[in-house]
Amino acid sequence: MTFVGRFVLAGCAACGWAPIALAQTVGLAEQVGKWRLFTDLATPRKICFLASQPTERQPKGLSRGPVYFYVSAWPKDGVKAEVSVKLGYRVRKGAEPVLTIGGERFALFADGERAYIGDPTRELKAVEAMKKGSQMIVQATNERGAVTTDFYSLVGLAQALQKLAASCP
Numbered sequence: 001m002t003f004v005g006r007f008v009l010a011g012c013a014a015c016g017w018a019p020i021a022l023a024q025t026v027g028l029a030e031q032v033g034k035w036r037l038f039t040d041l042a043t044p045r046k047i048c049f050l051a052s053q054p055t056e057r058q059p060k061g062l063s064r065g066p067v068y069f070y071v072s073a074w075p076k077d078g079v080k081a082e083v084s085v086k087l088g089y090r091v092r093k094g095a096e097p098v099l100t101i102g103g104e105r106f107a108l109f110a111d112g113e114r115a116y117i118g119d120p121t122r123e124l125k126a127v128e129a130m131k132k133g134s135q136m137i138v139q140a141t142n143e144r145g146a147v148t149t150d151f152y153s154l155v156g157l158a159q160a161l162q163k164l165a166a167s168c169p
Helices: 003-015 120-132 157-167
Strands: 026-032 035-040 048-052 056-058 068-074 079-086 098-101 104-107 109-111 114-116 135-141 147-153
Touching: 026 157, 035 157, 048 157, 068 157, 079 120, 079 157, 098 120, 104 120, 120 157
Parallel strands: none
Antiparallel strands: 026 035, 035 048, 048 068, 056 147, 068 079, 079 114, 098 104, 098 135, 109 114, 135 147
């Protein structure tokens, strides 16, 4: 399965609009703080991921699709903590979404309405910062030029990451 295909599978399941076939293979394992752990029901597991929605979205009232932040594991591919975000709109060409945790900023690259950290070393640093932080912020610009700011709680994330690692070794 391709990277984008895997992300779509994760996004579909977390958003609650998964096709029946996907709903039968990925299920909610538990919730820790604001983070939900989803696991593949197959043995061995092919995917596990954490998903969270923003605690606050700005500007208020801007029409958007579902918004989720993910940390995914793909055991077969050796991926333990892949960071991505579904913004709920297509990102403006040339605009670079940014993830901020504490005082540290992480540049994201956009692919349609999703954004990722392109550098694996920076991705690991982001996950470490997320474990220690209490809040993170994602800022991006939609195709019409509106800048959005999404706030996510990191409470419970360190424990949820431990459960992710245990669920998808």
